[in-house]
Amino acid sequence: QVQLQEAGPGLVRPSETLSLTCTVSGGSIGSYYYHWIRQSAGKELEWIGRIYTSGSTNYKPSLKSRVTMSLDTSKSQFSLRLSSVTAADTAIYYCARDADSTGDWFDPWGQGMQVTVSS
Amino acid sequence: SYELTQPPSVSVSPGQTASITCSGDELGDKYVSWYQQRPGQSPVVVIYQDTRRPSGIPERFSGSNSGNTATLTITGTQTMDDADYYCQAWHARIAVFGGGTKLTVL
Numbered sequence: 391q392v393q394l395q396e397a398g399p400g401l402v403r404p405s406e407t408l409s410l411t412c413t414v415s416g417g418s419i420g421s422y423y424y425h426w427i428r429q430s431a432g433k434e435l436e437w438i439g440r441i442y443t444s445g446s447t448n449y450k451p452s453l454k455s456r457v458t459m460s461l462d463t464s465k466s467q468f469s470l471r472l473s474s475v476t477a478a479d480t481a482i483y484y485c486a487r488d489a490d491s492t493g494d495w496f497d498p499w500g501q502g503m504q505v506t507v508s509s
Numbered sequence: 510s511y512e513l514t515q516p517p518s519v520s521v522s523p524g525q526t527a528s529i530t531c532s533g534d535e536l537g538d539k540y541v542s543w544y545q546q547r548p549g550q551s552p553v554v555v556i557y558q559d560t561r562r563p564s565g566i567p568e569r570f571s572g573s574n575s576g577n578t579a580t581l582t583i584t585g586t587q588t589m590d591d592a593d594y595y596c597q598a599w600h601a602r603i604a605v606f607g608g609g610t611k612l613t614v615l
Contacts, residue, residue, distance in 0.1 A: 425604070435544075435552070435595055437604035448602050451510075484551060494599070495542040495557035502551055 392417040394485050396503035402479075403509055408472040412485030412500055419443055419466045422488045425496060426459065426470045428481040436481075441468055475507045511600035513607035520613045527583040529610045531596030534577060539598040541579040543572060546593045546609075555594075556581060588614050 398410035412424065426438040439449035441459040449457045458471040472479060482502040489497035513533045521527040531541060541559050544552035554563055556572035559579065569584045579598075583590055591614040596607040 427604075433593065434608050435597075435606040437606065440604075450603060489554070489557065489563075492540075492558070494540045495554050495597070496544075496552075497554050497563070499551040499553075 392487065392498055394487065394498055394500035396483060396485050396500045398503060398505070400504055400506060402475055402505060402507050404476055404507055405474055408470070408475050408479060408483075408505055408507070410470045410483055410485075410503060410505070411467050412469070414466040414468075414487075419461075419463050421491075423493055424461070424468045425486045425488075427484045427486055427496070427499075429484070429502075430478075430481045438470065438472075438483075477507050479505070480507045481505060511598075511603070511605050513596055513598060513605055515594075515596060515607040515610045517608070518611045518613065520615065521583075521586045523588055523614055524585055527586045527590070527612055527614075529581045529583075529594050529596075529612065531579040531581075531607045532577055533579075533598065533605075536577050536579055536598060537575045539574075539600065541572065541574050542597045543570075543579075543581045544595045544597065545590075546595065548592075552595060583612075586612075586614050590614055 393416045395413050402408045423440045425440045441447045456473045461468045484502045486496040486499040489495045543556040545555045546552040555570045559574040560572050571582045593609050595609045
């Protein structure tokens with residue numbers, strides 16, 4: 391059973407770059423889209439973007455100028471970089487995968503990583 | 510940008526039927542997924558592609574989608590169903606989530 395696990399700093403200074411990695415275990419990275427989704431204290435889920443195993447990406451337009459996603463298939467990992475962070479970027483960050491080839495829904499999800507932006 | 514609208518809260522007594530709606534422009538033309546999230550846990554899908562239920566999800570969970578509204582229905586609600594529920598759909602290659610509905614079972 392495939393599992394995802396986020397990792398990275400839990401505290402990031404304002405104006406710096408948030409960097410997170412998601413490791414895929416229990417199976418091959420396969421041919422799927424991998425996603426980053428965040429959840430602020432207000433509890434609303436926000437999709438950040440996705441990366442396919444070919445390396446192609448799609449980002450939420452409002453975040454596109456600050457987001458970079460990458461993939462390292464040799465390590466079964468994919469990464470998120472979010473630049474110029476502010477307090478508004480404080481959230482739980484989840485990685486997730488397409489459940490199947492239709493790409494309509496997300497499963498599995500990682501356990502989530504709390505990231506706080508503060509000086 | 511595309512928006513999905515959910516009621517902030519729904520209350521139901523145990524054993525009764527709970528309905529949570531999700532509204533969006535021409536939502537019936539898109540596939541909708543529903544996610545359950547208990548406190549401190551990651552979201553878990555309970556319905557995908559409008560009406561399909563993943564393995565391991567109880568039969569009391571069902572979904573529908575037509576026109577501008579998708580509905581998650583929980584028949585014979587149990588106290589363990591007390592959680593937040595989020596609808597999700599794709600629009601122009603962007604995943605969109607509803608604001609979430611807090612289901613209280615009491």
